[in-house]
Amino acid sequence: MKSMVExxxxxxEPCLHRQAVxxxxxxxxxxxxxxxxECGARLVYAFDIQKELIEKRRGDFDERVVELIVDSHAHLDRYVDKPVDAIVFNFGFCPHGDETITTMPKESVEAVRKAIGRLRKKGRMALVLYPHLFGEQESDALERVLRRIDPHVATIQRVESVNTKAGxxxxxxxxxAGETGRESETI
Structure with a gap:
């Protein structure tokens, strides 16, 4: 069986092409x-609040393709000014890292609102939510926001394991549908 990240x-993957942002x-x-x-994206904006994580991998990516940003994803509108094809979030803490440094509900909601506004028509976003110190509050807040989105603007599905409570x-x-380039007025 596939992991949630897979x-x-x-x-x-269907949104990834040679010109994908x-x-x-x-x-x-x-x-x-x-x-x-690896899927051939033209430009990737990558956010993390932990400078050491960014610096550890800086040499692994072509700076013409990957823009590494030490800042909260809640500020993505300060950096991303193009329509986006694909967005991914992994909420929680960095595996094998400091478990006390986590994503936070308020910033995560702000980031998702801004991210939806940046998605182009037929663009896709995946939000992987892991258990962590603020995980329950974060997932509740994100789902409240997503439930308010008009189904004509976006289709949203939840995928989970049936036999794991905290997985x-x-x-x-x-x-x-909807205008690309700013926070969606529907949420």
Whole structure:
């Protein structure tokens, strides 16, 4: 069976082409950024608040293709001014890292709102949510926001394991309509 990250990647892959613009909103160890690059994306914006994680992988990516940004994903509108084909979030903490440095509900909601506004029509976004210190509040807040989106603007699905209470799950979003380039007025 596929992991939630593999499900997210399979969902995003149809949007990836030679001119694709992507956002890895939670860089961590850089695996999602590497996935976008391997799939041929033209430009990847990769965000993390932990400078040491960005610096550890800086030499692994062509700076003409990957823009590594030490800042919160809540500020993605300061850096991303193009319509985006694919966006991925992994909410929680960096695996094998400091578990006290986590994504936070308020910033995550702000980031997702801005990310939806940047998605082009037929663009896709995957949100992988892991259990962590603020995980329950974060997932509740994100789902409240996503439930308010008009189904004519985006289709949203939740994928989860039935027999694990605290396991990760993924929310998959495909934009159907709406203006690209600013926060969606529907949320």
């Amino acid at each position: 499900i997210a990647h399979a969902f995003l 992507c956002v890895d909103a939670t860089f961590g160890n850089g695996k999602d950024t590497a996935f976008f690059v 990760p799950f993924v929310l998959l979003v495909e934009k159907k």
